[in-house]
Amino acid sequence: MSTRNPILPGFNPDPSICRVNSDYFLATSTFEFFPGVAIYHSTDLVDWVLIGHALTRHSQLTIRGTQPGFGVWAPTLRHHKGRFYVATAIAQGWGDQSTTPRGFYVSTDNIWDDTTWTDPVFFDVLGIDQDLFFDDDGRTYLSVAKTKNDGLPHPTWEAIWGVEIDLASGRNKGSPILLRRSTTDSGVAEGSHIFKRGGWYYLCVAEGGTEEGHQEWIFRSESPLGPYEEPEAKGFNPILYNAPDLPIRCTGHTDFVEATDGQWWAVFLGLRPSSSSGIAHMGRETFIAPVEWDSQGWPVINGGRPVTSEVRGLPHSKPPGAWTDPFSKSGLTKGWYHSQTPYRKEYNTTEREGWLALYGNGYMIHDSACPSMLLRKQNSLSGNWSVRIDFTPSNEYEEAGTTVFRSKFGFIALLLRKRRGAPKQVVLRWTDKETDSYKEIVRDLDTDGPVDLAFRASPNAYTCLIKTVEDDEYYEMATVSSGVLQREDKFGSCFTGVHLGVFAQNSNHTSNLVPAYFTQISFSPAE
Known part of the structure; x- marks a missing residue:
C-alpha cells in the first residue's frame, strides 16, 4: 500500500x-x-x-x-x-x-x-x-x-x-x-x-x-x-x-x-x-x-x-476530483476565502438562481484591504479553471473578472471593463516584478452578453482564454509565467500559495453601481 x-x-x-x-x-x-x-x-x-x-x-x-x-x-x-x-x-x-x-x-x-x-x-x-x-x-x-x-x-x-x-x-x-x-x-x-x-x-x-x-x-x-x-x-x-x-x-x-x-x-x-x-x-x-x-x-x-x-503504509489516495459551486440559495460551499476580513458581505446567491452576484467595493485586488473578491485554493499544479461572467459596467471605473491570486504583489487577472466611446473590453493584467507595476493586453468585445473566462494551469504558466457564448472555441489572450506570482523581494509574500477566484472592483474608490454575475465556476485537475 x-x-x-x-x-x-x-x-x-x-x-x-x-x-x-x-x-x-x-x-x-x-x-x-x-x-x-x-x-x-x-x-x-x-x-x-x-x-x-x-x-x-x-x-x-x-x-x-x-x-x-x-x-x-x-x-x-x-x-x-x-x-x-x-x-x-x-x-x-x-x-x-x-x-x-x-x-x-x-x-x-x-x-x-x-x-x-x-x-x-x-x-x-x-x-x-x-x-x-x-x-x-x-x-x-x-x-x-x-x-x-x-x-x-x-x-x-x-x-x-x-x-x-x-x-x-x-x-x-x-x-x-x-x-x-x-x-x-x-x-x-x-x-x-x-x-x-x-x-x-x-x-x-x-x-x-x-x-x-x-x-x-x-x-x-x-x-x-x-x-x-x-x-x-x-x-x-x-x-x-x-x-x-x-x-x-x-x-x-x-x-x-x-x-x-x-x-x-x-x-x-x-x-x-x-x-x-x-x-x-x-x-x-x-x-x-x-x-x-x-x-x-x-x-x-x-x-x-x-x-x-x-x-x-497508507491506502492509495483518491485523485483530486473536479469541483464546481452550484450557488444554491443556501449560500456558498465551504472553501471560499476573502483576502483579509471583509467589512460587510458583498455577494449573494439569491438574486439570480444559480448565479453569484458580486458587488465591487472601492478596493482593488492590489490594495492592502479587503477587495470584493472570493478565492479558492488551487490544489493541483495543472488543471482548467473557468467562469462565466455577465457584467455590463456602468462607467469606466468598474471592472470584474477572474484571477490567479497569490498576493497583491503577484497575480494574473482576466477582466471586463468599458472605456468612454468604446465597446466593452476584456483585459489581461498581471504584475511585473521588474518594474513593480502592471502589464496589460486589451481586446474589444462585440457582445453585451455573458463571456467565458478561463485559465489553463500548468506547472510553469497559465494560459489565459476567453470565449463569448456565440463562439465555438476559446481565444487565447496570452500565456503568463507562474513566475509573476513569486516575489522574493517582498517579505512574507512567499509564505502563501496560489488561489483561483472572482472579483469586482472600482478604481474610483467607491462601490460599483451594478453587480457582476458569475456562474459555471469550476476547476478540473489535470495531474
Whole structure:
C-alpha cells in the first residue's frame, strides 16, 4: 500500500494534527485570508475533507491593511476532555515590538460547526507559533516562539519558551522558561509542539527558518518545562531535512500523531518547486511520513531518509476530483476565502438562481484591504479553471473578472471593463516584478452578453482564454509565467500559495453601481 505526497496539496502550511478515536483532525495556517485556520477531517490520514474554520467572526479575527504573508500563523489543534482547542496568533507586521503578536486560543465542543468556536482567550507571553500541551495531571502548558530574547547569545532571532498557564484565563502561572535556543546559523527556533510518550516529554522544534534551511529537531525531558536534552547519537538531529536540490524541499514545522493501529506519523510542510523555473507558486503544502521509534526511544521520520512523493503504509489516495459551486440559495460551499476580513458581505446567491452576484467595493485586488473578491485554493499544479461572467459596467471605473491570486504583489487577472466611446473590453493584467507595476493586453468585445473566462494551469504558466457564448472555441489572450506570482523581494509574500477566484472592483474608490454575475465556476485537475 502506498499513497502520494502531499496529502493536502495547495496552500496548506504549518499542519497540526490530533486524533479522537478513529477520526483525525488537522489544522493549517491561513495567513491574511479569511476565514482563518482551516480544519480538515480524515479517517485514514490520506483523504481529507475541509469541514470548516476556527475563526469566522470579526470578534475572532480582524485583519485589514495587513501585508501579504502576515495574519494567522501556525495554529496548534488539540483535543482535551471533550473539547477542541486551536492556539494561534495574528501577525500584523514585523520588526516593530509594538506589533509583536499576542497569542490566544479558541475552543469548541463541536468541531463540525463553525459557529460554535469561542471568542479568543489571550495568553500573556508574546510571540508566534503557540502550542498547548495538556498533561496527565490536569496542568496546561504553553510553548511559544518569542522574538524578545534579551541576554541570549547572537544570533537568537526566535527561541522557544514554555510556561504553565491557567486554561480558563490564559494567564501565566509562573515565569516563562527557555526551552530551546537554536544552534543553527539562522538563530531561528519556532513551530514547537510538546507531546508525551513512554514517560518522556518530547519537544519538536522547526529550525533554520522556513526557507531552504528548514528542518525539524527533537528533544526530550522528564518535565514539560525541561531541561530538554538532545539525542546522544551524533548527527541524529535534524530528524527531518530535505536538501534544496530535491523535488520536495523546505520540510519542517512537524506535528506527530499515533494512529489507531499504534503506528506513528509525522505531518509537516514542504514545497514542490517547478522543475524548470524553481518557483513553488502553489505554496507550502502538507506532507506526511511514517515514524518509527529507535531502541533509545527517539523518533525516526521516514527511516532517516529524505521525504519523497511516495508514502508507504497508507491506502492509495483518491485523485483530486473536479469541483464546481452550484450557488444554491443556501449560500456558498465551504472553501471560499476573502483576502483579509471583509467589512460587510458583498455577494449573494439569491438574486439570480444559480448565479453569484458580486458587488465591487472601492478596493482593488492590489490594495492592502479587503477587495470584493472570493478565492479558492488551487490544489493541483495543472488543471482548467473557468467562469462565466455577465457584467455590463456602468462607467469606466468598474471592472470584474477572474484571477490567479497569490498576493497583491503577484497575480494574473482576466477582466471586463468599458472605456468612454468604446465597446466593452476584456483585459489581461498581471504584475511585473521588474518594474513593480502592471502589464496589460486589451481586446474589444462585440457582445453585451455573458463571456467565458478561463485559465489553463500548468506547472510553469497559465494560459489565459476567453470565449463569448456565440463562439465555438476559446481565444487565447496570452500565456503568463507562474513566475509573476513569486516575489522574493517582498517579505512574507512567499509564505502563501496560489488561489483561483472572482472579483469586482472600482478604481474610483467607491462601490460599483451594478453587480457582476458569475456562474459555471469550476476547476478540473489535470495531474
